[in-house]
Amino acid sequence: MPKNTFFNLPERKKTRILNAAIDEFSKNSYEKASITRIVNTANIAKGSFYQYFENKLDLFRHIFMISADEKLKYLKPTLDKMESEDFFTTLRNLYVAGIEFVKENYKLSQIADRLIKSNNENLKNKIFGETKPKSNHFLKELLLRGIKRGEIDPSIDVELVSVMLTNLSFTITEYYLKTNEKGIVTDDYSDLMEMVEKMIYTIENGIKIKGEDNNDY
Amino acid sequence: MPKNTFFNLPERKKTRILNAAIDEFSKNSYEKASITRIVNTANIAKGSFYQYFENKLDLFRHIFMISADEKLKYLKPTLDKMESEDFFTTLRNLYVAGIEFVKENYKLSQIADRLIKSNNENLKNKIFGETKPKSNHFLKELLLRGIKRGEIDPSIDVELVSVMLTNLSFTITEYYLKTNEKGIVTDDYSDLMEMVEKMIYTIENGIKIKGEDNNDY
DNA sequence: AAGTCATGTGACTAAAAAGTCATATTTTTT
DNA sequence: AAAAAATATGACTTTTTAGTCACATGACTT
CATH class of the missing domain: 1.10.10.60 (Homeodomain-like)
Structure with missing residues (x-):
């Protein structure tokens, strides 16, 4: 502090x-x-x-906290109405909110992104403390609820899928940061929105051709 | 050099x-x-x-090349019999070969992993040169072939899915590196093999519940 | 006005880094 | 055996870093 x-x-x-x-x-x-x-x-x-x-760490930790607080502000509305919406709508909203945070807080996103991707485990421990960044713990809960509601295939491995979904959210962020290198901010949401839509569709349905009988044995 | x-x-x-x-x-x-x-x-x-x-860069580049060459050795058999096997078998084999490379070349994997995740774009350019790491270009080709053969849903966005699949391969590697922190090598393949199986299944079929009519409209 | 406490300052220290260079040693050629 | 070429060496230079400290300045209290 x-x-x-x-x-x-x-x-x-x-x-x-x-x-x-x-x-x-x-x-x-x-x-x-x-x-x-x-x-x-x-x-x-x-x-x-x-x-x-x-010291240096004290400053860095403070800035990381600012970034985390700011991001939560963007996610809050989605989290609040989570109960009343289905799994894929919530997931879509989370991804979209994530993009909006990055768009409007470019530098803070970069800082958080860097830390998460950093291999300096020592530093990460000092920042995250014992409460590891379990954003995927939250996704696990969301998945379990989806299964209960009959929206999600109950045969999936909840742990694994939550890791996959967390990783995909980083994929989106990275994609955005890369296309907008050097802070060139376009107002072209459509590209990213389309990306999120396609990504959600792929997660929902997979990529195997349907309808035909691809006998696995 | x-x-x-x-x-x-x-x-x-x-x-x-x-x-x-x-x-x-x-x-x-x-x-x-x-x-x-x-x-x-x-x-x-x-x-x-x-x-x-x-200088330092000269050494680092040389070591990265060693790592890349070594990894290719692991992927080669799969690439060679690609023609005669279906998309998901090839993908599965690539993921498995990737895991085996990491298992048997722990330090080299870490070095490559670090570089890929690095934000030092300057360094990356100097290492990768103009030939950007288009392992996902290869996946694109693979996907297109899968569509032609009728194995893959032709309505997917090939570019996006290839990025997703590339990212998932990193997810596996990371997962392995994290569980085997400090070089503790277990011979327990089964965990990882199960992980790959589940991941492929998820990619194939998605996570939405099937059979019922979830009317989107 | 005197005294006290909080805040501001930049020259300084110590540590570590990449890269250099004059000199020494070894190996190869004649 | 002598000369030449290739290789080995570690003290040294320059640069940069995080962090310190003796002192200066300003503000508030008595």
Whole structure:
């Protein structure tokens, strides 16, 4: 947690520092990100930085929390009306909300994306603590509910499918980040929406040809 | 490319150096990997290293090539009998061969995995050159053939599905690397084989309940 | 006005990195 | 055996990093 001196700072100065840090961490991995560059960009002294934050990790963790909180805001509406909607509608809405978060919070997404893909297990443990990022635990619950309701094939392996679905959500995010490299923001939702639709369709129905008898034996 | 002085080295010395390097790059990202540590482990002088390799990148590229060549050896049998087998058999065999490569080349897999997940686009370009890692280009061809043969639903988006399938193969590798953290090698194939089977089944059939009429309208 | 406490500062330290180079040793050629 | 070419060496340079610390400045209290 940042020190009180940081929270007591005038709003403008706080955001100046955070923006400089978000910029640096979105361009560089945790290891390569430089405190020196951040303080230069934010126009504060190196010593001041250490009045505000314990160390580099303290700053990074704080920024990651901002990103997580922000993303939750996007997912909240879907989570709230989950009860009254079927599995595939909820899944579709989650994917779409995820895309919207990335669109409107490009740098924060990059930071989170980097951390998740990072092989620095030590760092990940320090950030996630013991509460591992079980977004797929949530998907598991969703799948189980879908099975109960008769929407989902009960013979699936819930654990495996939840991992697959989590991974596919990263696929979408990555796809978006790659096409919009360097922050070129197009307002062309249609491409991504089509992508989500096709992806959901594939998850629903599979890719094997139907109707005919493909005898497996 | 390493210099001739490297290739002229006695076999034992060469492997000593390569093993030290593979070890270092499997434990650290390209940026964090240290030439100093490699030369210490390999018991050669810093100056000697630069007689063998142009620089750090030269060494890393060489090791990545070793990994790619090695993996191809595992995939080759499947690719050779591709013509005579149906889509899902080929896909299954590719996934299984991928797992076997990871099992038997733990460190090399980690290095390749790290590079693919890396956000250092500059590095990736230098390694992959213009020939981007189009393992999914190959999957596209495979899918198109499957459609022609009447095995695959022709209404799918070939491009998207190939990305999904490529991603799922990473999911498997990651899953294996995570469960076998720190190189603990179990001979328990069954878990992974079951995982591949279930994954293929899901890709084939989707997860929506079949038989009933879920009217979408 | 004096004193106290919070905040601001940038030169500095220590550690680590990639890469260099003058010199020494070994191997090959004549 | 002598000369030449190839290879080996590790101290050194330069750069960059996170973090520290003695001191300066500002604000609030008595």
